Amino acid sequence: MRCKSLVLIVLLCAAAAAQAQNRVPDTIEQRLKACAACHGDQGEGLQNKNEYYPRLAGKPAGYLYNQLVNFRDKRRELAIMNYMVAFLSDHYLREIAEHYARLQPPLPARPARADAETMARGERLARQGDAARGIPACAACHGQTLTGVEPALPGLIGLTPPYIASQLGAWKAGTRHAMKPDCMHEVAAKLTADDVSAVTAFIVAQPLPADPHPAAAGSLPELPLECGGITPRTQGAAR
């Protein structure tokens, strides 16, 4: 009797081993091939003519995780992205986020294309904001070097002009929401089209920082507005 069950176990093991050999290796890189078609093998983003497929590499893991959840829960709308993550668990989304956060392909260099006046206006918005209109400085949340802050504030350096403009537009139009309270909605709602062009021109003209990593968690003084998804609860979970 005992001998029979041993044979059965051996057969089952052999069958499982044979099946495993025929399978593609089950690594995270292999599973994320579907994402690489648009976001690149290293999460560098797709550099095609309108450069709209965003870079994922090196963004804070908590930020990437929040976005995957936002697409799954339709706080951000883009059919393909909503579909890609529709049935994935929180645990798996976190694994994906941590994978891309660890990658660091080089950032693309970008030439300055705007006139001095536009650049000055963009710099003011980015560094000081516009108190009269209630617009806080982008740097007050995205970090002094605009490379973001761990665990969930994304950097702005390395984003492409059409992507920045489309995201600010999506917040205005209500097709992108962050977790509540949605501070970026408040900021974007106050920016005019000229503000968007100016701040975008300034951001993309910045020299690439020697250290492109997001600043350490807790390195900012209190944020000028409250932002959802970066509360202590998420900070704890993002570790």
Ligand code: HEC
């Ligand atoms: C067919 C192209 C396509 C595929 C495939 C795709 N994405 Fe995306 N993804 C996009 C586009 C376009 C955006 C920008 C959406 C927007 O404008 O809000 C995006 C946005 C994102 C963002 C938010 C980036 C940010 O900075 O806010 C994350 C994270 C992301 N994708 C992860 C993934 C993952 C993980 C996969 C695979 C499971 C995947 N994507 C597959 C096209 C794609």
Ligand code: HEC
């Ligand atoms: C009060 C804090 C705060 C201020 C001020 C702020 N942001 Fe943000 N921003 C955020 C947060 C938080 C997110 C991530 C939102 C989310 O989780 O979807 C974000 C996301 C973004 C994104 C999307 C990044 C991506 O990879 O998709 C862009 C673009 C952006 N901000 C631009 C700006 C610009 C330009 C300014 C200045 C005019 C600015 N922000 C000011 C908090 C802020």
